[in-house]
Amino acid sequence: MDRRMRFWDVALIVMVCMSVTVTKSNGARPLNNQLQEGTGVKWAFLVAGSRGYGNYRHQADVCHAYQVLKSGGLKDENIIVMMYDDIADSIENPIPGAIINQPDGPDVFQGVPLDYTGLDANINNFYAVLRGYKSGLIGGSGKVLNSKPEDTVFIYIASHGNKGIIGLPDDNLIYADQFLERLKINYKKMVIYIESCNAGSMFEGLLRDDLNIYATTSSNSDENSHAFYCPGGIMPPPPTYTVCLGDLYSISWLEFSDFYDRANKTLHDQYDVVSRSINSIHTYYMSHVMPYGNMTMNEDLLETYLGRAKPARANDNYHFNRTTTHEHSNKRFNTTTRLVSQQDAHLLYLNLKVIYIESCNAGSMFEGLLRDDLNIYATTSSNSDENSHAFYCPGGIMPPPPYYNVCLGDLYSISWLEFSDFYDRANKTLHDQYDVTWFRTLFTGEEYMSHVMPYGNMTMNEDLLETYLGRAKPARANDNYHFNRTTTHEHSNKRFNTTTRLVSQQDAHLLYLNLKLEKAPDDSMDKSKAQIELDDEISHRKHDDQSVYLIWKLLFGEDTPSTMMANLRSVGQPLVDDWDCLRMLKNTYEHHCGVLSHYGLKYMQAFANMCNDGISKKQMIAAASQACHVKNDVP
Template sequence: MGVSSSITLKVILVLAVLVVAVQPPPCGAATDRLSTILRSAVDKDGEDENSGGTKWAVLVAGSNEYWNYRHQSDVCHAYQLLKKGGLKDENIIVFMYDDIANNEENPRKGVIINSPNGSDVYAGVPKDYTGEEVNTDNFFAVLLGNKSAVVGGSGKVLNTKNKDVIFIYYADHGAPGYVAMPSGSDLYADQLIAVLKKKHEAGTYKKMVIYIEACESGSMFEGLLPDDWNIYAMTAANTEESSWGWYCPGEEPAPPPEYTTCLGDLFSIAWMEDSDCHNRKKERIEEQFERVKYRTFNNGTEMGSHVKEYGNMDIRKDKLSKYQGYVAADSKHCWVPPTNNVNVATMPMPGGVHQRDAELLYLWEKYKRLGDKSEMKEKVLKEIGEKMQLRAHIDGSVAAIGDYLFGTQKAHSILKSVRKTGPLVDDWECLRSMVKIFEEHCGALGEYGRKHMRAFANICNNAISLAAMGKASMAACDGHSAQ
């Protein structure tokens, strides 16, 4: 055999080994093996990402009920993204009520999708905390690694060491200084910051990245998160605007016709589809921020929000793979921003839905699809009417309280006042007390009514006493609280 033949044989043997290595195995674990091979090859780029530390993640869907489908869908997609990136189930902690996949209204039983043509993102998700276990106390216990404080669930907590990195993703409804949970007490910004401070002081992590999908989510960190805790936060909206549901019925792109609810949220879709589509070993957090900010702003249309960032800006230079792991990118489904020669002012833009209007959209879609079922249609129409009446009651009650406390000339400007810097309120206990007093006299705020949290904060900031608030609430609601 000549030299050239010998070289050719060696090349063939090498190619054969490579073919066997990347040959798609029958199913399941084989796909993970292929991802591991690809990750190993890419990881040898001279960068010791975590210096021997472990990647951890906490994923939280803070809502329940079918009309909130999008939040659990977002969290399930995030799990699949991280799992494919190499994070282990033992290091991914999932909070989700788990009432969507097998809900009687779900057209695809046992399946959750996060985009119109998307695959199932529910399969394999480790549902560590479900139902009533999805609450603020368990969430804080998990963050602090306090296993003895957890009630129910898998018992998994952030058992992190000082070299570990943490990725936290939360999706749900929010309000100024507040994000929701389906069970237990509410989660206020000052409480979250206090827990993060404890985590920082314990020295049990190296770096932490937090993404929050919620209305007014910037208010969870504005004027509150220091830049020396090695924590970076990205939020779906600034301190005074709604975030947006996406892939919603009647909008474009629309979900499959059998769906009556939004499949995802705009900010969440933006960051996850970006992570799915790009090489996380090359893309840095600052690049993801710019792409996500552009897409979520939706070219400046009214259907979009301003993505914000807080905390340690040095973390922006880190590669996504440091927190989200690495897997070969799927560029086929990448969102592509308009080119410079496109007149975005005249270009038709995709549509979304205000988070707080998503329930009304769901009910309207449900009504339209009932056909000749007049009794059921009447029931849904009545529910829509009751929701609108409740909104009017809450809006009117808050306005009347403002008039009582500040006079009609000043009330509106005081209640709507927005601080450009600094936290929402000076006294967080005062804010919680004001909300409690209002709800005692005027009824529960609910997801819609919590948009008035800024008004209650401004009542506190103007040194109104709890007694005065009580009198104003009684006068405004006249003892008739909405149920």
């Protein structure tokens, strides 16, 4: 009988402050057509595109990426690192000589090859390394991507960015068209991860799907990306830190790579968990992890690019140790979020084939009792020693409408239910659902955390979800749980009025400067200096806002500024058709009005709209000259 027909017609779901899902199967997922690890060399190019202690997170992300690759067996001679290297020994660093990427996490700076640092971390050396042009280097270690046709290449960039651009430490910009043009090097397959605001604009409408290049980005073309492990936010760093320790997309893929067996997980597995985990943070301004390029490559094993390493589950620095009290691990989850503990629930159907239980101490229903040689597979909302948690509660994460005085669901339950709504059950397994539910529950960041637990016959976790829950069209086309992609997201944002706090990359520097000012002793030189830095940053932002706004009005008229920052192109189109025009307008603006701040780079969208509307250099000069009487009227 066809595997897809081997399920009971009825799935019994019982909810009494818990949930149990039941049915039967002996099915198994067909093996993926996965790329086997070949004989080629694994190459990697890791780039932190900023400088300054306030941008701590970018270098921390890159150092962590090095540790992931090193643990996977890549050799230092094949890992090239470009970072300014002004963080570890900064006078502001609470642990001199060390960099951490998680609260109370390990030092990820140890052993990192400092190939291109300081003034050597520049755009000339970036492209020389990328193209394998050793003769084009000026300074640095001399290492380049000397890959051969049988080799794989992994490129990871963490930086500030905006529409069609990514920043480098020397303040030069990587433009999307030039970046992709310079990827014409020797390789068998290439994977690219980019962490920046508007990162999707580096590939959208530009990266063809018939090349052996697969990319994911921290955001689509119209969104900010977000810093993470920030003071005052979800899972804050120790109080001695005034900076964010990482970026949300980056720490998600990095911790996935630490935690899971890369010999058994694919690029798509990682993408699924990372994108779903980021959505589960439920911030008001959400970003979407985006895939681009050759989608057939997403079935390649992670070890093909990141190497093979023993997963960290047995000695996990990034998640809870399973103990009675969790005293050590709970320190990492002192947040401003709020989940509500449950106290009343019990199990109704122990003898059924697939069982999901939502209750406090749910693991005690199976631990030491459920044999692994039966056709029974179970997952629970908590282990034997923990509460489970209600969700969508008044005063908590994603509260219900104000006229409700109850919690609308339970965390484990809404996680597996929304997964079942969102994904194609004909292509997802019980294990896929468990992975995402486990990770989502962990990343909610509650002080008293519970662990989703599996029990019973683990071979059944490769059964397709449709075997038990039936087949349904996934909700991706009409998604109630995530943002619709629009310019403003006005409708969808109403669902994300939360008490959690993520920090956009644009605002992470302001957070740092404010905390620096707060922590400086009153009436000290440090206090005065911090106040000047903060005032200068705010002044520069105001100058960028006012100047670009005035230029737009001069070019298009008084009634048009509402369209200045709108993405007026269809999904799948590149930011601009004439990239030389984009560079020209940006350079013309800076010649007359001063260099754009990192914040001001958001106006690349306005410059792109000018190009697409046919604005010439002569018109831009005239408008910029009138708008900016004094070029250096900014700090």
